[in-house]
Amino acid sequence: MKLLIYGLNYAPELTGTGKYTAQMAEALAARGHEVRVVCAPPYYPAWRIAPGWSAWRYSRETREGVGVRRAPLWVPAHPRGATRVVHLASFALTSIAPMLAQWRWRPTVVMAIAPTLLCAPTALALARATGATAWLHVQDFEVDAAFELGLLKNGYAARLAHAFERAMLTRFDVASSISPRMVERLIALGVDRARALCLPNWVDVQTLHPMGRASRYREELAIGAGEKVVLYAGNMGAKQGLEFLVSAAARLVGRADIRFVFCGDGVLREALAAQCARLPNCSMMALQPAQRLNELLNLADVHVLPQRADAADLVMPSKLTGMMASGRAIVATACEGTQLHRMLRGRGLVVPPEDEVALARAIERLIGDERLRARLGAAARRYAVRELSPDAVIERLERRLVVGAEPARSAPEVEATQTAGPVGDVAASSRGVHLTQ
Incomplete structure (x- = not known):
């Protein structure tokens, strides 16, 4: 399988979405899949570009078997309201070129990570152009959070943002999020229940564990x-x-x-x-x-x-x-x-x-x-x-990615290969392939 992950944050960021995106990419690469990532230079949570990286240059590297392409972005010193929107939009625009360059690679699955939802149109367009499965994974409901937290207050902007969010969510083959309640929110926003999937964040319980001594x-x-x-x-x-x-x-x-x-x-x-x-x-x-x-x-x-x-x-x-x-x-x-x-x-x-x-x-x-x-x-x-162990969560993710990349299989055949997981029974894929979790 060829997986293209498209998201703002990535390693070496130590917290938040970037940490989980990197762990997911590296785990799937270790399982033998071809994985590429288009992302920004590391800047979170300090809101400044990490030493040794440039905010204004394109770059590429290989990290733990994953090909990483980085696009420039503007990082505001004080992210508030409009400046945060410009920050997100800057990456959405500069990352179009490295994303479209993946057309010749012909990914089988294109996964966009939200935030930021502004990248969703490019991910969707590339998936449609290459015949790939289009997958949107929501770590945060950024539109709701922006207005609830007072980062954006204009009523017209709220209606426009929610309309854009709904239009994007309903067009992806798979829409996933990290908790059952957040999956229900996806469905409330118009995602067909058959396309919604719960994919919780995981934790390495071998590395993180109780110690038998004082820290x-x-x-x-x-x-x-x-x-x-x-x-x-x-x-x-x-x-x-x-x-x-x-x-x-x-x-x-x-x-x-x-x-x-x-x-x-x-x-x-x-x-x-x-x-x-x-x-x-x-x-x-x-x-x-x-x-x-x-x-x-x-x-x-x-x-x-x-x-x-x-x-x-x-x-x-x-x-x-x-x-x-x-x-x-x-x-x-x-x-x-x-x-x-x-x-x-x-x-x-x-x-x-x-x-x-x-x-x-x-x-x-x-x-x-x-x-x-x-x-x-x-x-x-x-x-x-x-x-929440990574093996269990990544294995469930891998099954769904592989199934989504094989639309020719019949639904009964697919259902026979799936097992029930601990999070719920939600299904995913616009190609008529039903997945159970």
Whole structure:
């Protein structure tokens, strides 16, 4: 199979969509498939081009058996509203040429990754021109999130953006997303249920695992033996609601046994650092190397996953999988009925979003109850091993990719080769090939 992946973010980015896109491409290449990627130079989550890369030059390389073509893009210093749209549009325009150059390669599957949906027309056009299966994988519902978070406010722009989103989603042969609720959102936007597929993000449960010793970060951060660590590690952006976590830390400033550690990068990092500088129970860390991720995650006695209420079910935080694999207790903010709330039921504590009082109380409860921390952490770890291991998820993805690339097979023949998975029974392919999951 020849798979062409088209997305904004890719390795060596360490967080978010780029991490999962790269892992997917590399895993499929290792299984013997020909995989190419068209993407941008690394810039996320710092919102600046990584050292050694250029924002304005086309380039190509091979990473772990994957041919990577990079197209220029403009990265705003302060991504807000219109500047974010221009940022996304810049890549959508500059990447047209390297995408069309793949016409001679004749891919069998063209997979576009959203964000950004602005790249969808080019992916769809190339797929139609080459007879390839057109696949759209949605990591974030960027249109909804942009308006809910106030990044875009104009009513006419909202109607135009939603019309474009619906037009793109309904034209792809397969539309997938990372949680059952997000798949339901695809269907609500007009995707035929027979074309919708749930493909959850995965986690390497061999690399990320509970350690039988204290994390070396405790010594590096001068954390006392009697202190418990509340860790936030990830992107520092608008949808995280980190201001409520800082407020919770301020409420617990009198607890000498609790240390809050914020690790990551993003557009709000400087503002967050300024707030934390005024709190003696808070420490800041830069984004850490990938090879130290397990050490970092095991620093936590309690992981915290804050999320704005208006981002619920529009995004599924990618950092959650690593938290669960680490076997440490988790407290998250989510509304009842959301996918995040369901996923953590019995595996963590969940409090209402944007409620620093409830968040502080949940943190205190976990810090004060070692048995509860151990029980919830073990339950989260078991779920990660059972449902989110990369072998299981990539194998399901591979089956669907191969089937989508073989439209000549009959539906009964295809159905006989599929097995039920843990996420639901959704089907995919406009060519009349029904897939079960």
